[in-house]
């Protein structure tokens with residue numbers, strides 16, 4: 654029987670789906686959540702219900718989040734690791750042209766929902782001397798055109814993670830912020846409103862990070878000896894580097 658339980662948000666695609674597979678393979682109990690119920694059902698059909706529990710809800714719906722937590726089967730109720738992965742970027746326009754509704758959705762998903770999941774599960778994590786892995790991004794520390802609110806939400810995730818470490822001092826709970834650069838998932842498809850050609854073009858020839866790379870990173874962090882905490886981890890593909898400052902002249 655699995656001995657540890659991980660809750661992975663955003664398990665229907667990209668990093669979350671790969672991390673779900675990684676932890677199932679590693680023998681953990683997995684709670685996999687996301688909005689796309691059909692993907693979760695397909696996943697559930699491939700695994701034993703003693704090892705995988707799925708719950709479909711929108712993380713922006715606090716009531717649904719509370720219900721998903723309250724409805725956890727007994728064997729899944731003690732959570733050892735929360736992977737706060739659900740998130741998105743919407744749009745690439747500069748701030749002056751950006752869509753306010755898209756900004757709001759990014760804040761609601763990447764910040765407000767992540768904070769809620771964290772707060773609601775912290776008592777269980779403390780009880781189990783567990784761990785939190787939060788998906789931030791290199792956009793938290795490197796500015797790029799169109800990164801505006803997305804980068805702002807990820808800067809919040811990075812700082813919130815560090816602040817959590819301080820508050821959780823002495824509890825044994827570990828907290829890590831992962832800050833990946835360019836990774837090929839459904840991320841750009843979502844960001845561009847479903848433009849597969851734009852997504853393919855962005856990643857073409859760049860050898861981007863894969864979802865499995867991040868899943869292995871999270872697995873490594875989670876399986877380190879319990880006296881070690883990885884505070885932050887920034888990872889880019891070799892093909893990507895910082896591009897410096899810009900100067901506008903009249």
Ligand code: NDP
Pocket residue numbers: 662663664665666667668669686687688689690710711712713738739740741742762788789790791832833834835836837838839840841843
């Ligand atoms: P994907 O688009 O492939 O996956 C995003 C996941 O988040 C999906 O499972 C989606 O599920 C879930 N999600 C989004 N909105 C909600 C919501 N409102 N409620 C519940 N689940 C939601 O992207 P990635 O795997 O690339 O992204 C995962 C995380 O990694 C994000 O936080 C992203 O910001 C971050 N990141 C991504 C990078 C990249 O270049 N790809 C780099 C750095 C960080 P569903 O649609 O079914 O709800």
Ligand code: 8X3
Pocket residue numbers: 789790791792800833834835836
């Ligand atoms: C995703 C990486 O560089 O597209 O968080 O913002 S980036």
